[in-house]
Amino acid sequence: MPGEFDLIQRFLACFPRARVPVGPGDDCAVLAPSRGALCVTTDAVVEDVHFTRATFSAADIGHKALAVNLSDLAAMGATPRWFVCALALPRDFPARELSAMGRGMAALAKAHRIMLVGGNFTSAREVSVTLTVTGELSHAPLTRAGARPGDLLYVSGTLGDARLGLQHLQAGVRRGAAVKRQRRPEPRIALGKLAARFASAGMDVSDGLAQDLGHLCAASRVGVELELERLPLSPAVRAALGPEGALRGGEDYELLLAVPPSRMQAFERACARAGQEVTRMGVLTRERTLRIRDAGGHLLTPPAGFDHFTRTGRQIRPDD
Amino acid sequence: MPGEFDLIQRFLACFPRARVPVGPGDDCAVLAPSRGALCVTTDAVVEDVHFTRATFSAADIGHKALAVNLSDLAAMGATPRWFVCALALPRDFPARELSAMGRGMAALAKAHRIMLVGGNFTSAREVSVTLTVTGELSHAPLTRAGARPGDLLYVSGTLGDARLGLQHLQAGVRRGAAVKRQRRPEPRIALGKLAARFASAGMDVSDGLAQDLGHLCAASRVGVELELERLPLSPAVRAALGPEGALRGGEDYELLLAVPPSRMQAFERACARAGQEVTRMGVLTRERTLRIRDAGGHLLTPPAGFDHFTRTGRQIRPDD
Incomplete structure (x- = not known):
């Protein structure tokens, strides 16, 4: 050598x-x-x-x-x-x-x-x-701590693909879009710079949406009501993991953003102009809990995210 | 956990x-x-x-x-x-x-x-x-590249102690000054700031004096004539390793400094006032070789330093 x-x-x-x-x-x-x-x-x-x-x-x-x-x-x-x-x-x-x-x-x-x-x-x-x-930075930083009750919750791209890609790799599948998301995540630099002009808070989704959402809510002292059927999923993830699997996700490297209602339209327009895909999937609440509703309006138990050490992760109640 | x-x-x-x-x-x-x-x-x-x-x-x-x-x-x-x-x-x-x-x-x-x-x-x-x-930095950085032929070569503190400390640890000795130098090196922050006002080049000695001196000489396109008996050694290092062992050293974390002759006196006085120990041990030369003279004036073959990968290190001829 x-x-x-x-x-x-x-x-x-x-x-x-x-x-x-x-x-x-x-x-x-x-x-x-x-x-x-x-x-x-x-x-x-x-x-x-x-x-x-x-x-x-x-x-x-x-x-x-x-x-x-x-x-x-x-x-x-x-x-x-x-x-x-x-x-x-x-x-x-x-x-x-x-x-x-x-x-x-x-x-x-x-x-x-x-x-x-x-x-x-x-x-x-x-x-x-x-x-x-x-x-x-040419502006105030987009921290996790600035979100307010009533702010709308967005996520970029699609969720769960990297997790599915990991499952594929573990099963010996070495090609495909999900595997690429696992091996070659694309950081959302352009979206982050755009979002900083509109959003009240933001973070990247690296430990799974459920867990990271808990961090954002804890830092901003808010809760969230998430509509499960609104999670942006690729057809492959919808079929293989479903929205609940995508919630646990991990390694998505998408951006999670809170946007005040007054800026919602301008933000969505700016994203469309810039070719940035974002999906509104919930609203932040004064009550500091994580509530997830399925398509029928039923409340689900939030899943735990991924934690390198315990594997079981910690509970994602923002008021823990 | x-x-x-x-x-x-x-x-x-x-x-x-x-x-x-x-x-x-x-x-x-x-x-x-x-x-x-x-x-x-x-x-x-x-x-x-x-x-x-x-x-x-x-x-x-x-x-x-x-x-x-x-x-x-x-x-x-x-x-x-x-x-x-x-x-x-x-x-x-x-x-x-x-x-x-x-x-x-x-x-x-x-x-x-x-x-x-x-x-x-x-x-x-x-x-x-x-x-x-x-x-x-509140001034120009002290790089490796600014030394000129004729500049005097200094080193801070003493050399070889950390290497001796490693030998002690490997032999089961867990106490003493040399072991402390191995476990708890003290970075020469104050000396670095002082030296930046006088020195033409500087670097820290982490891979052994011989090897690091080669780096400084290569960056400055100079050679060096080193007087072996001037190397600052603790009595323990002198007894256990001698100057040639201290040259190979490693993990000394002392500063190696080149000072133009015109600033020599002012530099030495400033060091004395600040309680910073430095030793003049050689002079930089136009001829781009590393020459080491022992007390009798005889020329020695330069030893190799430590390299994490090859263990044998590379030759320390600045003109390699």
Whole structure:
């Protein structure tokens, strides 16, 4: 296996040279001060927790590691700026796989105009990719805490596809739209920037709608009444998981948005103009509970989301 | 084991509340724009690569993870500002150990006034702690690239202690100054800020003096003539490793500085006033080779440094 320095060069070669005062290769990168406030988040993908090397290509891993981080920037309405990449790789990790990982990451970085400015390599027993990404704000951040009772609840795209894709991969199916959603989530950067002009609160859906909705409601001190039949589902997810499976979802990387009724029309029009798909699926309530109604108007018991540690997750009552 | 959210709370409770527009708990932290340029670096400590759980307490791991990152800020002459912490922990990692790790990290964070603004938890087979830290510059950054032939070469503190400490730990010795240097390196933040006013180039010594000196020389396109008997060694290191062992060192986390002759006196005086120990140990040369002379004036073959991947490291000839 080549030395650490060769690996670094091989990985960096996938990315354009960062246009910053000091780029990769010194003790730190140096970046010009930002004009707006800076959003920062860190997230990792770990072998056998977030992916397996049997079902993800190295390019998939590179893409997904950056996508899950960009999704957090999207959730704040931020414009991506720069990121650093900490790689932990087994000693026998093939150098050509490292290049593939770099290319998978670089393609997504290019699409969202975010610069790699630094990183770190270490050996480890399992593959893990830990990124820290930043974005700049030209407006107030879209936090989880600003929603009010009466605000309308939206979600982008469709839910449950990534979960279905995981089931497909586990069953040996390696192709199809659901598998692509699992391997190559697309962060909703453009929608986040648009939504920041209208929404009172927002977050990305990474742990499953039910669980993440609980977080938004807790932060905003509101409850929610969700209409199950309004959940946006692809035909495949409707058939395989149904709305209740999609609620548990996980790894959707869609945006969950609360919009005041007074801005509803303008928001929906702006989304339509921008080609952004959003679906209204409920309303926030003063009573701090999560109520889910099925098509017949019956109240359902909210399911738990996914929690890496307990597997059973925690209950999603916002007033817990 | 408690859920992910309880773990996050337990870890965060060790740190003071970050005074930023949006702190931990939302999709991103939000930070006010910096006045000066921002330095950023990311570094990880991984179980069985950088520490073992048998020889490091959780508090040691927390301290060291932050220290190795702060050392990179010190090397740029930056003032620490904020950091994010990505933790990967086995499912059976005890919650009380997590608190201990947080306390170890928080004590060092407090000493250097750096704020924890966000983080991430994931499960993994082995413990790893990946931090991204930033610092602000009120002056030009101290890079590796600014040294000129004729500049004098300095190093802070003493060399080889951390390596000796590792040998002690491997031999079952759990106490003493060398072991402390291995477990609890002290980043040279104050010296870095002082040195930025005088030095033409600087970096931290993390891979061993010989190897890191090669990096500085390569970046500055200079060579070096090093006087072996001038290396600052503790009596224990002199006895156990000698200067040649200290050259290979590793994990010293001291600062390597190049200072133009015209600023030598002012630099040494400023260090003395500030209580910062630095030792002049060589001079940079136009000829791009690393020459090491022993006390008798004989030329030695430069040893290789430490490389996580190849173990044998790469040759340290700046003109490679």
